[in-house]
Amino acid sequence: MANLENGTFKKLDVVVVGGGLVGSLEALFLAKRGHRVRLYEYREDIRNTPQARGRSINLALSIRGRTALREVGLEDHMINNHGIPMKGRNIHRIDGSTYIIPYDSRTKQCIYSVGRNYLNGLLLQESEKYENVERFFNHKLIASNLRKGFLSFQKTDTKEIVEVNADLIIGADGAFSAVRKEIMKQPLFDYNQKYIEHGYLELCIPPDSNGGFQMPPNYLHIWPRGEFMMIALPNQDCSWTVTLFMPFTHFKSLDSEDKLLKFFEKYFPDSIPLIGKQKLIADYFAGSASPLIAIKCRPYNVEDKALIIGDAAHAVVPFYGQGMNAGFEDCTILNQLFQKHHDDLAKILKEFSDTRWEDTFAISDLAMYNYIEMRDLVTRPSYLLRKAIDDVIFWLMPKVWIPLYNSVTFSTIPYTQCIKNRQWQDKVLNRSLLFLGTVTSAVGAFYVYKKFVGLS
Amino acid sequence: MANLENGTFKKLDVVVVGGGLVGSLEALFLAKRGHRVRLYEYREDIRNTPQARGRSINLALSIRGRTALREVGLEDHMINNHGIPMKGRNIHRIDGSTYIIPYDSRTKQCIYSVGRNYLNGLLLQESEKYENVERFFNHKLIASNLRKGFLSFQKTDTKEIVEVNADLIIGADGAFSAVRKEIMKQPLFDYNQKYIEHGYLELCIPPDSNGGFQMPPNYLHIWPRGEFMMIALPNQDCSWTVTLFMPFTHFKSLDSEDKLLKFFEKYFPDSIPLIGKQKLIADYFAGSASPLIAIKCRPYNVEDKALIIGDAAHAVVPFYGQGMNAGFEDCTILNQLFQKHHDDLAKILKEFSDTRWEDTFAISDLAMYNYIEMRDLVTRPSYLLRKAIDDVIFWLMPKVWIPLYNSVTFSTIPYTQCIKNRQWQDKVLNRSLLFLGTVTSAVGAFYVYKKFVGLS
Numbered sequence: 001m002a003n004l005e006n007g008t009f010k011k012l013d014v015v016v017v018g019g020g021l022v023g024s025l026e027a028l029f030l031a032k033r034g035h036r037v038r039l040y041e042y043r044e045d046i047r048n049t050p051q052a053r054g055r056s057i058n059l060a061l062s063i064r065g066r067t068a069l070r071e072v073g074l075e076d077h078m079i080n081n082h083g084i085p086m087k088g089r090n091i092h093r094i095d096g097s098t099y100i101i102p103y104d105s106r107t108k109q110c111i112y113s114v115g116r117n118y119l120n121g122l123l124l125q126e127s128e129k130y131e132n133v134e135r136f137f138n139h140k141l142i143a144s145n146l147r148k149g150f151l152s153f154q155k156t157d158t159k160e161i162v163e164v165n166a167d168l169i170i171g172a173d174g175a176f177s178a179v180r181k182e183i184m185k186q187p188l189f190d191y192n193q194k195y196i197e198h199g200y201l202e203l204c205i206p207p208d209s210n211g212g213f214q215m216p217p218n219y220l221h222i223w224p225r226g227e228f229m230m231i232a233l234p235n236q237d238c239s240w241t242v243t244l245f246m247p248f249t250h251f252k253s254l255d256s257e258d259k260l261l262k263f264f265e266k267y268f269p270d271s272i273p274l275i276g277k278q279k280l281i282a283d284y285f286a287g288s289a290s291p292l293i294a295i296k297c298r299p300y301n302v303e304d305k306a307l308i309i310g311d312a313a314h315a316v317v318p319f320y321g322q323g324m325n326a327g328f329e330d331c332t333i334l335n336q337l338f339q340k341h342h343d344d345l346a347k348i349l350k351e352f353s354d355t356r357w358e359d360t361f362a363i364s365d366l367a368m369y370n371y372i373e374m375r376d377l378v379t380r381p382s383y384l385l386r387k388a389i390d391d392v393i394f395w396l397m398p399k400v401w402i403p404l405y406n407s408v409t410f411s412t413i414p415y416t417q418c419i420k421n422r423q424w425q426d427k428v429l430n431r432s433l434l435f436l437g438t439v440t441s442a443v444g445a446f447y448v449y450k451k452f453v454g455l456s
Numbered sequence: 457m458a459n460l461e462n463g464t465f466k467k468l469d470v471v472v473v474g475g476g477l478v479g480s481l482e483a484l485f486l487a488k489r490g491h492r493v494r495l496y497e498y499r500e501d502i503r504n505t506p507q508a509r510g511r512s513i514n515l516a517l518s519i520r521g522r523t524a525l526r527e528v529g530l531e532d533h534m535i536n537n538h539g540i541p542m543k544g545r546n547i548h549r550i551d552g553s554t555y556i557i558p559y560d561s562r563t564k565q566c567i568y569s570v571g572r573n574y575l576n577g578l579l580l581q582e583s584e585k586y587e588n589v590e591r592f593f594n595h596k597l598i599a600s601n602l603r604k605g606f607l608s609f610q611k612t613d614t615k616e617i618v619e620v621n622a623d624l625i626i627g628a629d630g631a632f633s634a635v636r637k638e639i640m641k642q643p644l645f646d647y648n649q650k651y652i653e654h655g656y657l658e659l660c661i662p663p664d665s666n667g668g669f670q671m672p673p674n675y676l677h678i679w680p681r682g683e684f685m686m687i688a689l690p691n692q693d694c695s696w697t698v699t700l701f702m703p704f705t706h707f708k709s710l711d712s713e714d715k716l717l718k719f720f721e722k723y724f725p726d727s728i729p730l731i732g733k734q735k736l737i738a739d740y741f742a743g744s745a746s747p748l749i750a751i752k753c754r755p756y757n758v759e760d761k762a763l764i765i766g767d768a769a770h771a772v773v774p775f776y777g778q779g780m781n782a783g784f785e786d787c788t789i790l791n792q793l794f795q796k797h798h799d800d801l802a803k804i805l806k807e808f809s810d811t812r813w814e815d816t817f818a819i820s821d822l823a824m825y826n827y828i829e830m831r832d833l834v835t836r837p838s839y840l841l842r843k844a845i846d847d848v849i850f851w852l853m854p855k856v857w858i859p860l861y862n863s864v865t866f867s868t869i870p871y872t873q874c875i876k877n878r879q880w881q882d883k884v885l886n887r888s889l890l891f892l893g894t895v896t897s898a899v900g901a902f903y904v905y906k907k908f909v910g911l912s
């Protein structure tokens with residue numbers, strides 16, 4: 001049990017709303033500190049249910065997520081037994097040819113494709129090891145008084161009402177958070193939700209006839225097509241989860257099998273034999289495109305009683321692969337603050353809310369930007385040139401010059417600092433180009449002078 | 457009755473939620489077109505109630521608001537019998553001296569200080585002239601199905617539930633709109649609410665002993681103090697409504713009579729005898745500072761069934777005096793669309809929602825900017841120089857060069873266009889300065905050459 005500084009450790013009664021990835025991880029952190037944790041989840045126990053439609057099937061785990069998992073003793077298991085390393089982007093041109101853009105040619109760091117359900121199940125399973133954690137599934141939050149630490153749930157099966165009181169309420173209930181809706185009723189709450197004009201739809205590349213991967217597995221595959229794109233992440237069973245991102249208007253216009261196939265033949269011809277024509281049609285028309293929302297808000301707390309974390313506090317678009325990682329980083333930071341302030345909730349919640357928002361706003365902006373990079377810029381010579389320059393300088397000065405993607409994905413440098421570093425790098429490069437340009441001109445002028453004037 | 461183009465005018469059943477300024481004006485517009493209008497208001501009839509605290513007492517009416525009032529036949533009455541013209545800003549320095557910045561030295565256009573309650577009462581009174589308008593006060597919206605045109609109200613006095621159906625629901629229920637909260641449950645709704653760190657508190661300068669104004673009445677008085685400011689607008693009874701805008705932290709720190717008086721003696725010494733020491737203390741401690749919220753959202757409609765207008769759709773901070781004017785302009789534009797589309801709701805609501813948001817986002821940004829101008833920039837030589845240049849060019853080319861404030865306040869040019877004009881003016885001025893700079897340098901160089909080289 002942690003932080004018995006003055007011998008008066010007060011065991012807190014914590015309710016975590018939301019038993020998804022961030023909620024169940026936070027429950028572990030709090031349990032490890034010796035607090036009583038009750039975890040309430042609206043859905044059924046994910047360990048007993050098949051994959052739900054409309055939530056991404058696999059995710060990219062990178063260093064911020066790994067750091068949090070390490071703290072609760074699950075990193076090695078996830079990386080060694082489950083995660084599939086992805087060493088870079090595997091770009092598919094329209095003609096079916098591919099090229100690779102490594103994430104980190106210097107130290108060969110990878111991101112890992114992990115199954116959402118597997119990881120969520122693992123976290124819940126781990127929580128069973130702690131006697132001070134209780135899990136309640138099929139409980140829907142229907143009313144609350146956050147200032148008083150009061151919550152009222154309705155059981156979705158029996159319709160029974162369950163009322164609970166807590167010293168601390170953690171809302172980790174996702175982008176459409178019920179806890180956040182309660183916080184929103186407080187005055188002075190800044191809130192911004194934005195749907196991008198693109199939606200997504202998931203398809204699948206099955207394993208080959210031998211049960212193996214149909215594409216090189218250790219990459220994130222991208223079919224960048226300017227205004228839209230398709231990506232694929234590998235699964236443990238050697239299938240691929242393929243996600244098509246497009247404006248909703250495009251999805252709407254592909255309303256017949258014929259139009260769909262023509263579209264794929266034009267833009268993603270190499271994917272058709274991989275997915276299978278019939279499966280493509282079946283999967284495409286089985287669902288409909290889901291929207292993508294980005295949420296920025298503040299403050300995250302209600303006095304010393306309630307706090308939102310993860311997507312509930314900062315849902316981001318998925319293009320930097322940082323949604324889960326940022327949510328897990330919330331847990332790491334929160335744990336550090338519990339340590340720093342000896343479980344004094346007023347100080348912990350205030351500092352978390354006052355300091356964390358800038359970094360989450362930053363990753364939100366980066367994720368928006370990265371969509372353009374992924375679907376468009378990666379195909380451009382200017383991008384590839386900049387990437388090459390970045391990589392060379394990074395190789396020469398690994399402490400001083402960390403390229404943006406690497407600092408976001410392979411370091412725990414605060415997101416705002418990652419952006420500042422990039423701005424500084426831009427400035428240095430621009431000045432160097434100016435200097436190079438000036439030197440080149442001067443040398444050129446001298447040459448001209450020597451040749452035509454000096455010799456006359 | 458309007459728009460009987462093909463002889464099949466369909467009288468619509470419209471429910472307007474909110475009987476404030478924008479709601480009661482919109483009811484008049486719809487009544488004039490021959491539709492049945494039921495106006496539901498949460499509060500009591502404003503004609504029977506004293507001024508409510510926490511809502512501004514008087515407002516600046518300018519051309520966009522006047523244009524709308526003209527359409528319903530109330531402009532002349534408001535301007536001639538009630539509004540107090542304000543010809544410019546009357547700036548109070550700390551030493552008590554003042555100077556005037558006219559709004560429009562060319563054509564002497566004014567803005568008008570009008571009483572909120574008076575104008576609201578007048579609009580409601582006018583609606584009594586129409587048999588097709590019914591008014592229901594003390595009705596609180598408690599549930600709805602906007603897609604079906606269904607609303608459920610609870611009477612705040614008898615607690616009776618009233619259910620109504622409508623062809624069209626107009627939500628004009630202000631910044632904390634209940635109708636907007638319902639729209640927010642729809643997917644793909646973008647929403648942004650932001651509280652600024654400044655709050656406001658209203659004080660009062662009473663009439664002098666003869667019942668006259670204590671300050672020159674035909675100005676908007678401003679005490680700009682950099683980080684904060686105070687303003688005053690004249691009332692019909694020769695009093696002034698004084699509004700102090702400051703960061704909440706400042707309000708919080710002025711927690712004793714002594715601190716309050718010291719603060720006023722330091723920053724607003726000339727206002728103390730005008731307000732009266734005892735009245736200042738009494739009024740300041742009677743209330744507490746209110747927050748200021750800005751809201752941007754879209755879309756404004758739910759299919760062909762519901763629409764939000766005014767503050768419900770786009771609450772802005774009050775620093776451009778455009779909140780009411782923009783809301784009234786919504787009514788004008790909506791009326792034009794009813795005309796254009798012959799009361800076809802699907803087309804009207806879609807076009808309103810698709811086109812209006814850009815202008816309301818623009819005035820929101822302008823209002824945020826104007827706060828800095830009002831509390832800080834107006835005291836700077838650079839601002840006064842730019843204002844002088846703008847005024848001279850405006851005087852020379854009144855069609856081509858309309859300064860930003862004038863285009864926003866004295867024209868009905870769309871707000872986005874006002875900003876574009878200003879950006880173009882900035883560019884022209886910058887180029888002219890560059891040109892002037894170059895010419896001056898050249899002339900200077902020529903002079904130096906003549907003097908020192910040419911004569912040698």
